[in-house]
Amino acid sequence: MTMVQFTNSEDSLHAADRRAGEEERYIQQIAPTLGYGYVYLRGYSINPEAIPLLPEKRARELEVVCFDIKQKNISLAAKKPTDPKVQALVQEFALRKYTVTIFMCSTQSLEHAWKRYADITTSSAEKKGVLEIDPQVISQLMTKIKAVSDVQSELKSINTINNSRRISETIELLFAGAIALKASDVHIEPEGAAVRVRYRFDGVLHDIVDVDSYIYERMLSRLKLLSGMILNSKKVAQDGRFTFDTGERHIEVRSSIIPGAQSESIVMRILDPSVASFSMENLRLNPRIKEAILAELKKPNGLIITSGPTGSGKTTALYAFLKEAHNDGVKIITIENPVEYKLDGIVQTQVGDDYSFADGLRAILRQDPDIIMVGEVRDTEVAETAIHAAQTGHLVFTTLHTNSAAAAFARLIDMGIDARSFGTAVNIVLGQRLVRVLCAACKEPYIADASETSTIKTILATHPAPPTLSEQVTLYRPTGCAECGDTGFKGRQAIIEGISMDKAVEEAVIRDPREHVILEAAKPQGIPSMAADGIEKVLEGITSLAELGRVVELPAAGTVETSEGTTPGAPADDDFLKHVV
Ligand SMILES: [Zn+2]
Numbered sequence: 001m002t003m004v005q006f007t008n009s010e011d012s013l014h015a016a017d018r019r020a021g022e023e024e025r026y027i028q029q030i031a032p033t034l035g036y037g038y039v040y041l042r043g044y045s046i047n048p049e050a051i052p053l054l055p056e057k058r059a060r061e062l063e064v065v066c067f068d069i070k071q072k073n074i075s076l077a078a079k080k081p082t083d084p085k086v087q088a089l090v091q092e093f094a095l096r097k098y099t100v101t102i103f104m105c106s107t108q109s110l111e112h113a114w115k116r117y118a119d120i121t122t123s124s125a126e127k128k129g130v131l132e133i134d135p136q137v138i139s140q141l142m143t144k145i146k147a148v149s150d151v152q153s154e155l156k157s158i159n160t161i162n163n164s165r166r167i168s169e170t171i172e173l174l175f176a177g178a179i180a181l182k183a184s185d186v187h188i189e190p191e192g193a194a195v196r197v198r199y200r201f202d203g204v205l206h207d208i209v210d211v212d213s214y215i216y217e218r219m220l221s222r223l224k225l226l227s228g229m230i231l232n233s234k235k236v237a238q239d240g241r242f243t244f245d246t247g248e249r250h251i252e253v254r255s256s257i258i259p260g261a262q263s264e265s266i267v268m269r270i271l272d273p274s275v276a277s278f279s280m281e282n283l284r285l286n287p288r289i290k291e292a293i294l295a296e297l298k299k300p301n302g303l304i305i306t307s308g309p310t311g312s313g314k315t316t317a318l319y320a321f322l323k324e325a326h327n328d329g330v331k332i333i334t335i336e337n338p339v340e341y342k343l344d345g346i347v348q349t350q351v352g353d354d355y356s357f358a359d360g361l362r363a364i365l366r367q368d369p370d371i372i373m374v375g376e377v378r379d380t381e382v383a384e385t386a387i388h389a390a391q392t393g394h395l396v397f398t399t400l401h402t403n404s405a406a407a408a409f410a411r412l413i414d415m416g417i418d419a420r421s422f423g424t425a426v427n428i429v430l431g432q433r434l435v436r437v438l439c440a441a442c443k444e445p446y447i448a449d450a451s452e453t454s455t456i457k458t459i460l461a462t463h464p465a466p467p468t469l470s471e472q473v474t475l476y477r478p479t480g481c482a483e484c485g486d487t488g489f490k491g492r493q494a495i496i497e498g499i500s501m502d503k504a505v506e507e508a509v510i511r512d513p514r515e516h517v518i519l520e521a522a523k524p525q526g527i528p529s530m531a532a533d534g535i536e537k538v539l540e541g542i543t544s545l546a547e548l549g550r551v552v553e554l555p556a557a558g559t560v561e562t563s564e565g566t567t568p569g570a571p572a573d574d575d576f577l578k579h580v581v
Contacts, residue, residue: 024106027079031104039077041067041109046116050074052129054089056117057250062086065105065113072098077105077113088347095333095349095363131226133172135247141176142246147485148199148208151177155209167218170211175253177208178270179246181485186270190216190263202436202489203311213263223266227255235259254338271340278319278343286533288465288526289498292428296500297325300370302427303390305377307402307411313434313494314399315340318373321397322346325371334373335360351375357382365389374398380416387417390425404530405431405499406515406522413513423506429499431530433551434492435543438476439484443541448473452545458555459535464526467539476541493542495534495552498527 024040031038050066053074059065062085068075074093078086081102090100145151151173158169174197178186183199190196194210211219224231227240237258244251252271257264280290296304304321306314319341326332326345334343335357338350349364351357357374358381364372365385377383377398390396402411408429413419448456453473460466478488499505499522508521528536534548548554 020106020108024108027104027106034082034104036081037101037103039067039075039103039105039109041065041077041105041113046113048116051113051116055250056114058089059117060114062089063107063110064089065110067113074098074100075103076100077103077109079105079107079110091367092347092349095347095355095360095367096352097355129226129228129242131171131175131242131244131253133175133244135245137172138176138179138244138246139248141173142180145177145180147482148181148206151181152209155211167215167222170215171219171222174208175244175251175270179251179272182272183270186268187265188216188219188267189265190260195263202487202492203434204436204487206485206487217263220264220266223255223268224257227253227257229255229257234264278316278323278341280320280324283317283320283494283496285494285496286528286536288528289430289496289533292498292500292525292527293321293430294324296427297321297395299395299427301390301393301395302501303386303396303398303425304427304430305398305400305408306430306432307400307405307408308432309401309403311434312432313492314432315375317430317432317494317496318397318399319343322371322373325395330370331368332371332373333364333367333369334375335364336373336375358385361385361389365394369394371395372397376401377412377415383412383415383417387421387425390427391421403431404515405429405497406518407431409509409518410513410515419510419513422509423501426501428501430496431498432494432496433530433534434494435534435537435547435551436489437491437493437542438478438544438547439481439488439490441483442479442481442488443476443544444479445474445476445541448475448545455545455554455556456535456538459529459531463528463532463535464523465528466532467536469539473539474541475538475545477544477546489547493537495530495537495548497530497533500525500527 028038044067047068050069053066053069054064062083063079064086065077066074067077076090080086081104086102090102093100141154144154154173155170158166158173163169174186178199181199181201183201185200187198187200187205188195189198190213193213195213195216196210197208198205199208221231224238224240226242229238229240237256239254239256241252241254243253249272254269254271255266257266280294285293296302306317308314322332322334322343332346334346334348336348336350337357339348342348349360351360357376357378361372361374361382362385372389372394374382374386374396375398377386377400386396386398400408400411402408408431409419409422412422452475456473457469460469480486480488484490499518502525504521504524505518508518511517531552531554534543534552537543538545538548
């Protein structure tokens with residue numbers, strides 16, 4: 001019996017060998033007819049520096065592997081080199097100024113080369129760029145953590161036992177906690193004897209735990225190493241990045257260190273793809289602005305600008321628009337600083353030392369795109385190129401750092417753009433902020449007092465189609481419960497205003513680009529201002545009046561004022577992370 005089984009399995013082994021041999025011969029024959037070289041990677045000395053140029057998941061998806069790199073020349077082995085996804089990858093590399101030579105290879109060559117990914121991750125636990133956390137550990141911790149207090153109690157249990165993995169476990173806990181609580185940033189700040197850890201979630205910083213400085217110093221070394229920073233320098237600001245896996249998702253972390261009196265502080269931005277699900281639906285737009293945006297997204301060309309301070313959700317909005325505009329018939333290329341989330345079917349590039357927004361935009365235009373996203377317009381050259389692209393048959397999305405939609409025009413004129421070009425180049429300008437959404441489990445209704453009612457009425461007076469107010473206005477305020485980690489809020493929501501380009505606006509911008517003039521011209525469009533959009537959300541119980549007042553300027557009770565949508569701005573996010581908008 002055993003003999004028979006043995007022979008059988010040997011037979012099937014031979015059959016597999018035979019098939020592999022046939023494929024190998026086939027690839028070898030067909031490669032030159034398709035114009036590609038052929039490579040057999042099993043006998044090849046694969047360059048370990050080439051492997052990480054492409055994440056393993058993507059390499060397996062596309063059935064490719066980077067197997068050699070010399071300066072900026074990459075050798076890429078592909079099973080299906082003509083696959084459009086492989087071609088798109090080559091273009092991505094090209095935009096990053098790499099030259100790619102494609103070779104054809106077989107499945108067994110790929111399988112062999114992909115094994116090298118394991119070497120990279122296991123050869124050193126503290127290798128630059130990849131944090132070695134067991135995804136299971138992370139996901140177990142994540143299920144345990146429901147509120148800030150859970151992070152505190154977990155940290156206690158790590159520190160009570162005589163634990164040789166204290167440092168690693170503290171790091172694991174801080175990241176698992178950040179993801180479980182949907183934090184966007186982890187701040188670690190030495191303060192006296194203790195080191196304070198804070199998370200930013202829903203746009204606001206929350207104290208989480210204190211760790212002792214002995215542990216912190218060791219954590220810091222590890223985090224610096226991971227981020228690719230210089231270890232022994234404690235007097236300079238440094239930036240870096242690394243990644244880890246939760247089992248389900250690939251999390252990217254961008255870290256930044258600044259020197260301090262006692263020790264360095266580190267801030268890590270967590271880019272969790274699951275936090276961001278980009279869709280027009282999720283933006284929950286007011287119907288009037290939604291209609292205006294959808295109409296612009298259907299046009300083949302023109303500029304769509306979103307404006308607002310750092311942390312106002314501009315990128316999230318643009319990503320949702322890109323997704324809405326995306327279909328198989330169009331080519332979309334982005335240039336971002338940096339690429340925050342990978343979007344399917346879209347070629348994304350990011351600025352670097354030798355690749356500026358201006359360089360990138362010029363390179364992108366040579367790639368025959370239909371739709372372009374430029375992360376931010378911050379100088380004349382980029383503004384001019386974007387305007388020109390919009391006038392020559394491209395739909396261009398971008399962001400501007402201004403306080404309101406109306407202010408965007410003056411900003412572009414300041415950059416040297418001719419106001420007369422707006423009419424043909426600009427489709428719509430949006431202004432936005434994020435407000436925190438009240439926790440549905442604990443929000444508390446109350447009757448608005450006279451001053452609150454007056455504020456609401458003043459703003460609604462500017463609303464083109466105001467909701468009717470009842471005699472007594474019911475509002476909601478936060479209280480705090482286990483569901484929301486005692487913050488009273490859960491998630492955020494954009495409030496958005498917009499100005500479409502029409503004859504009246506075009507003429508106003510040329511005549512006098514001051515905000516109130518443009519707003520007056522745009523009035524017939526009937527799109528509510530940010531404040532008016534916000535008041536609707538207050539009346540719907542989505543957010544509180546105080547929260548709205550945190551992000552937009554509300555008129556004091558009794559003052560009569562026409563809201564211009566100008567605001568003092570949300571509390572600034574971390575200034576050094578300006579790229580995240
Ligand atoms: Zn709650």
